């Protein structure tokens with residue numbers, strides 16, 4: 001793959017978008033590479049993913065403006081669908097994904113981070129949805145996910161004004177979970193990922209699914225989703241192991257993803 005690299009450290013997979021000459025902007029090839037990398041993740045082994053950008057300046061500086069500049073209506077819609085399908089795949093990926101946002105997260109970059117479960121950023125990170133200044137709407141989920149994460153008022157302000165915000169403001173409005181120095185960012189993301197990977201994998205996956213699916217339906221239906229996923233944990237090896245370790249006052253636990 002030309003624009004996306006993938007490495008593993010134990011049960012943690014690290015995906016890096018690597019297109020430095022365009023500040024990791026997302027053209028069709030980068031999107032295809034990202035999709036192909038997701039195909040290659042062995043979810044029987046990998047229990048958490050970290051997604052970041054190469055270099056010290058940019059996570060992802062948006063969808064590729066050069067590629068978009070000559071699209072027709074139909075092609076624009078298809079490009080939006082391409083990005084949306086991949087980002088939705090990340091959002092619903094069986095294992096959690098942590099975005100380590102190491103600089104610019106503009107347009108499609110902000111949108112990519114919002115498809116992840118957890119967002120950590122570096123103190124030089126800049127977030128924004130600059131699309132209306134380019135004559136388009138956010139097209140990779142920004143109009144939908146930003147409003148769900150920071151609330152409609154703040155999302156509308158950011159999107160209508162196209163104003164960028166820095167890391168401290170992103171933290172204040174709840175767009176990111178934590179801010180680190182540039183040096184600390186990736187180690188912090190990997191450490192959190194390793195912590196998640198230590199927990200019972202079926203339970204973690206079911207939590208992700210319960211939160212995601214439950215947020216899309218009324219509470220009466222949401223609690224039924226929870227009940228099913230809660231119930232599905234029982235009789236697994238990992239439920240027996242987790243509970244017997246507690247009852248036996250045993251610190252060491254061996255979760256086998258079954």
Ligand code: CAA
Pocket residue numbers: 021022023025026061062063064065066083104106107108109111130131134137138139140142
């Ligand atoms: N698409 C294509 N190329 C991009 C790009 C993008 N989104 N962002 C940066 N680049 C390219 C630049 O064209 C430049 O290439 P050249 O060296 O060949 O000229 C290179 O990356 C370096 O960029 P700059 O020289 O501009 O770097 P800078 O430090 O001066 O500025 C920046 C950095 C503020 C991020 C600026 O590059 C910028 O504003 N980029 C565009 C950000 C943007 O508008 N993103 C939203 C895109 S629309 C979108 O994403 C739609 C959607 O929702 C799907």
